[in-house]
Amino acid sequence: GAVVSQHPSRVIxxxxxSVKIECRSxxxxxxxxxxxxxxxxxxxxxxxxxxxxxxxxxxQGVEKDKFLINHASLTLSTLTVTSAHPEDSSFYICSAxxxxxxxxxxxxxxxxxxxxxxxx
Amino acid sequence: xxxxxxxxxxxxxxxxxIVSLNCTYSNSAFQYFMWxxxxxxxxxxxxMYTYSSGNKEDGRFTAQVDKSSKYISLFIRDSQPSDSATxxxxxxxxxxxxxxxxxxxxxxxxxx
Numbered sequence: 001g002a003v004v005s006q007h008p009s010r011v012i013x014x015x016x017x018s019v020k021i022e023c024r025s026x027x028x029x030x031x032x033x034x035x036x037x038x039x040x041x042x043x044x045x046x047x048x049x050x051x052x053x054x055x056x057x058x059x060q061g062v063e064k065d066k067f068l069i070n071h072a073s074l075t076l077s078t079l080t081v082t083s084a085h086p087e088d089s090s091f092y093i094c095s096a097x098x099x100x101x102x103x104x105x106x107x108x109x110x111x112x113x114x115x116x117x118x119x120x
Numbered sequence: 121x122x123x124x125x126x127x128x129x130x131x132x133x134x135x136x137x138i139v140s141l142n143c144t145y146s147n148s149a150f151q152y153f154m155w156x157x158x159x160x161x162x163x164x165x166x167x168m169y170t171y172s173s174g175n176k177e178d179g180r181f182t183a184q185v186d187k188s189s190k191y192i193s194l195f196i197r198d199s200q201p202s203d204s205a206t207x208x209x210x211x212x213x214x215x216x217x218x219x220x221x222x223x224x225x226x227x228x229x230x231x232x
Contacts, residue, residue, distance in 0.1 A: 004163075006163075034220075041128065041224075041225075042224060042225075043126075043208060043222040043223060043224040043225055044164065044208070044222045045222075046219060046220070046221075049219070091161075093163050093164070095163075108166060108169065108215075109166075109220065110166070111156075111163035111164045111165070111166075112163050113162055113163045114161065114162065114163045116161065
């Protein structure tokens with residue numbers, strides 16, 4: 001299946017600093033990527049939809065000025081957590097939309113391995 | 121009320137048992153139904169995908185969708201210790217590449 005990578009896999013930072021997380025599609029071009037957040041023992045919550053070359057669409061309750069998303073190429077989307085605080089500590093997961101294959105097949109999303117953020 | 125409800129477990133069964141995992145939902149517009157498996161500290165992995173109602177089988181896994189009852193199930197036959205993970209149901213209105221709503225996940229443990 002399609003491969004999506006994330007970097008870094010784990011990051012620890014001080015409160016007030018900014019953290020950038022990268023999401024890459026390794027063997028396909030992804031015009032659309034999604035960013036999720038998952039708190040311990042809870043489900044994935046969609047934060048925003050990232051479209052290449054245009055502004056991201058944020059879900060209700062997600063601060064666009066705090067969670068900056070850039071989708072500058074067809075294989076890379078970045079999420080920057082600005083002025084991070086301890087309550088931003090979470091597991092951040094991206095996914096990439098994989099188009100249906102020519103002649104059949106369905107669109108789907110493939111998920112990255114996640115980035116664990118700990119803000120001290 | 122959450123759009124998707126899933127019992128968080130944990131669920132512990134002996135190796136070889138049949139496992140039944142379930143979700144209910146409230147949005148009748150959902151058409152695409154998925155089951156993901158997530159190992160600890162990893163991203164979700166797509167297991168099964170079903171469009172509309174009916175059954176779908178893939179090896180030891182069977183997914184069922186009953187849209188009239190707004191109820192979906194995942195059955196695992198001949199369960200193995202390697203099946204121990206968190207199982208997330210998920211659904212969307214459009215294709216599975218559009219906005220997905222996840223259940224909270226059920227933690228499953230298969231005892232050797």
